[in-house]
């Protein structure tokens with residue numbers, strides 16, 4: 001049986017595989033895949049780096065709109081982490097804004113080995129319509145999802161607790177059952193073990 005501390009060893013090998021602009025270009029595989037999505041700048045790429053224990057594996061930036069393609073990272077030759085471009089960034093070109101839903105909807109709709117979509121939410125702010133609408137669309141599409149509240153290091157514990165509670169309460173107005181949720185900080189590693197325990201349990205389930 002694995003214990004929490006074993007999760008430091010859960011990631012033994014990390015390899016960047018490729019960047020794709022279309023689901024058809026993504027690696028041809030049946031290995032389990034976990035993707036990260038959320039508003040631009042919410043911390044998707046930073047979270048992947050934190051999970052993998054590598055600073056510059058996924059490209060990050062203080063400016064929103066950094067990740068533009070579907071990026072596959074293979075872990076332990078066994079499962080994939082996928083860094084996706086964010087939504088809701090008004091300043092990208094119209095062409096890029098229009099391309100996002102096409103690329104993402106195709107990826108989410110057609111990627112058969114996608115086991116879980118982590119939807120990242122900025123823990124510092126009140127519930128945003130754009131996140132709630134996106135989460136709703138993912139739920140309607142029947143895609144397995146979890147929530148990740150990011151940048152926890154930026155808040156005092158009481159504020160963090162209140163914001164997470166408010167978000168979940170807001171979701172409860174339309175959701176009978178809430179998806180699993182995690183609280184993370186890419187700066188200090190909060191939530192890494194919990195996330196990896198979850199990923200590991202899904203990978204083990206898939207392996208039968």
Ligand code: GTP
Nearest residue numbers: 040041042043044045046060061065066067086186
């Ligand atoms: P796009 O690729 O543009 O969609 O953004 P992203 O969601 O991948 O965000 P990214 O990881 O590039 O991070 C955006 C900014 O937030 C960077 O300046 C990061 O350093 C910062 N950031 C991300 N996660 C955390 C965190 O947990 N704590 C703190 N303090 N800053 C963070």
Ligand code: MG
Nearest residue numbers: 044045066067
């Ligand atoms: Mg990014």
